[in-house]
Structure formats: C-alpha cells, structure tokens
Amino acid sequence: xxxxxxxxxxxxxxxxxxxxxxxxxxxxxxxxxxxxxxxxxxxxxxxxxxxxxxxxxxxxxxxxxxxxxxxxxxxxxxxxxxxxxxxxxxxxxxxxxxxxxxxxxxxxxxxxx
Amino acid sequence: xxxxxxxxxxxxxxxxxxxxxxxxxxxxxxxxxxxxxxxxxxxxxxxxxxxxxxxxxxxxxxxxxxxxxxxxxxxxxxxxxxxxxxxxxxxxxxxxxxxxxxxxxxxxx
Numbered sequence: 001x002x003x004x005x006x007x008x009x010x011x012x013x014x015x016x017x018x019x020x021x022x023x024x025x026x027x028x029x030x031x032x033x034x035x036x037x038x039x040x041x042x043x044x045x046x047x048x049x050x051x052x053x054x055x056x057x058x059x060x061x062x063x064x065x066x067x068x069x070x071x072x073x074x075x076x077x078x079x080x081x082x083x084x085x086x087x088x089x090x091x092x093x094x095x096x097x098x099x100x101x102x103x104x105x106x107x108x109x110x111x112x113x
Numbered sequence: 114x115x116x117x118x119x120x121x122x123x124x125x126x127x128x129x130x131x132x133x134x135x136x137x138x139x140x141x142x143x144x145x146x147x148x149x150x151x152x153x154x155x156x157x158x159x160x161x162x163x164x165x166x167x168x169x170x171x172x173x174x175x176x177x178x179x180x181x182x183x184x185x186x187x188x189x190x191x192x193x194x195x196x197x198x199x200x201x202x203x204x205x206x207x208x209x210x211x212x213x214x215x216x217x218x219x220x221x222x
Contacts, residue, residue, distance in 0.1 A: 042119075042213050042214045055208065056208060102159070102210070104156035106156050107156055
C-alpha cells in the first residue's frame with residue numbers, strides 16, 4: 001500500500017517568506033509526528049497528533065512554527081517569516097498508535113536563502 | 114546534555130566483520146527503545162525494537178542495559194548493503210521520541 005508522502009520534496013524560500021509543508025500519512029494511522037533534521041544530526045521531535053488533536057507541540061522551536069491536522073489525516077506544518085536556521089529536512093511519520101512503529105515520509109528539504 | 118548520545122563514527126569495516134554500536138540515554142524513565150537505519154538522503158526506517166531481554170534478527174542483535182542506561186547494536190558478517198547511518202531512538206514522556214545523532218557505517222569490499 002501507499003506509504004507516507006510529503007510535498008513539496010524541495011522548497012527554497014527567501015528569508016522572511018512563509019512556507020507550508022504537507023504530509024499525507026498512511027491511511028488509518030492515528031498518530032502523526034513531525035521532525036526536523038539538520039545536516040549531520042538525528043531527527044528532532046517537533047510535534048505529535050493523535051487524530052486531529054495536537055497532543056504535544058513542545059518541540060516547536062518558536063511561535064513561527066505552526067502545525068495542524070484538521071480532519072485527522074493530512075497534516076500541514078507552516079513556518080512563518082522563515083529564517084536561515086530553519087533550513088533542514090522536515091520529516092513526517094505516522095503510526096497506527098503512539099507506541100507502534102513509525103513510518104517516515106521522504107521529507108521536505110527546506111533551504112532558506 | 115542531549116537525551117540520547119551516540120558515537121558518530123564513522124566506522125569503516127571490511128566485509129564480513131562484526132561491528133558494534135553503543136548508545137546512552139539520560140532519562141531513567143525511558144519506556145521504549147529502537148534502532149533505525151537511515152540511508153544517505155533517505156528517510157529513517159525501523160531496523161528493530163530493543164527489548165529488555167535482548168533480541169536478535171538474523172545478523173543483527175540488540176541489547177538493552179537499563180541499569181547503565183545504554184543500548185547496543187551488533188552486526189555480524191557485515192555486508193556492503195549494511196552501509197548506512199544507524200540511529201538510536203528512545204521514547205519517554207508521552208509520545209516524544211528522541212533520536213541520537215546517528216552512527217555512520219561504511220562496509221568496505
């Protein structure tokens with residue numbers, strides 16, 4: 001079956017622009033996670049949804065970052081007024097439940113100039 | 114201090130060698146433990162979960178030492194296809210999963 005998909009795969013933004021990154025989880029997966037992976041580092045937790053509820057957003061680095069999953073399936077991560085330090089790969093993962101195996105999407109590589 | 118620490122390597126080993134990676138974690142209340150594999154410019158994929166009793170999957174063996182708060186991964190009879198970055202992952206506190214920085218492995222012909 002289809003895995004987790006993310007779009008766009010690559011995004012170049014000028015500093016100060018807003019961006020929106022999309023994640024389509026595996027159908028039926030309740031849990032959805034967003035991670036930020038900087039070059040040479042492991043993924044860092046940003047936020048977690050259970051269905052449409054955002055249960056944990058403690059990893060979001062600033063109030064410029066906002067995530068939503070209004071219907072409990074597709075999720076969008078929005079970054080306002082992008083800064084150069086936001087350049088990273090943004091990974092989305094979904095799982096059946098919070099304790100189950102996470103399946104990652106291919107990520108969106110964001111470059112802020 | 115990071116919640117999960119790994120030796121970044123790189124580890125360069127010949128085919129057929131045995132190689133071991135260690136990972137330490139800071140929170141004694143950690144609940145679940147995993148090893149993920151990440152190929153260059155690809156997404157992480159689950160390699161194996163780590164159980165208190167230790168577990169084996171073919172050439173891969175994972176062990177957990179709760180008293181010392183470390184996790185290990187042993188790869189026997191290394192193959193060229195094992196070349197990747199291996200990420201140690203620890204879950205604690207709700208649904209937060211903490212990844213190490215990864216250990217890079219290159220298996221040389």
